[in-house]
Amino acid sequence: DTEVTQTPKHLVMGMTNKKSLKCEQHMGHRAMYWYKQKAKKPPELMFVYSYEKLSINESVPSRFSPECPNSSLLNLHLHALQPEDSALYLCASSQDRGNTGELFFGEGSRLTVL
């Protein structure tokens, strides 16, 4: 099973809402990632979890709050977002944080902030 599952596929929220994006993998990977992608642009790294601990935060605004409840799950909690936060949010996993392993990406959650 080489799949990263993201829910929901689409999300529309107002600037005062609180919502969450969810990501799940069952490949036994110990590194998980959140990326943000604008249309036709490369993904931008937001967070890296390694062995369920946050190892990288790319200076992401606090209105984005990641959580890794266990080795298979990764959440991204959203609160008080801005319209410019509308984007495709991609979750990925890799065997570990090492340099030689490829990342496996989910299909993404397309977020629209009104």
Added chain:
Amino acid sequence: AQSVAQPEDQVNVAEGNPLTVKCTYSVSGNPYLFWYVQYPNRGLQFLLKYITGDNLVKGSYGFEAEFNKSQTSFHLKKPSALVSDSALYFCAVRASSNTGKLIFGQGTTLQVKP
């Protein structure tokens, strides 16, 4: 600092003709290089990687890439393009530190015409 350049925003090729999507890199230390493909409204799919060894790397869907250390290039190739290969292609390099960061190029849109 590590970086990846994809000099062409778009590559157009006729179906059945060979295709090349260019990528050059700048890293300190050994380069760990990856190619990903993204179809519209989808996540990124891993195509192939170069870690060490043979300079010609074969990957998914008939794609291959040639690592050239002297030219610091890692061009993606396919002998015979299909219309279904039309997509956005990203070259990426893992940062030399063991952080898990994947640095993407700006992406190249491949258009294969029938």
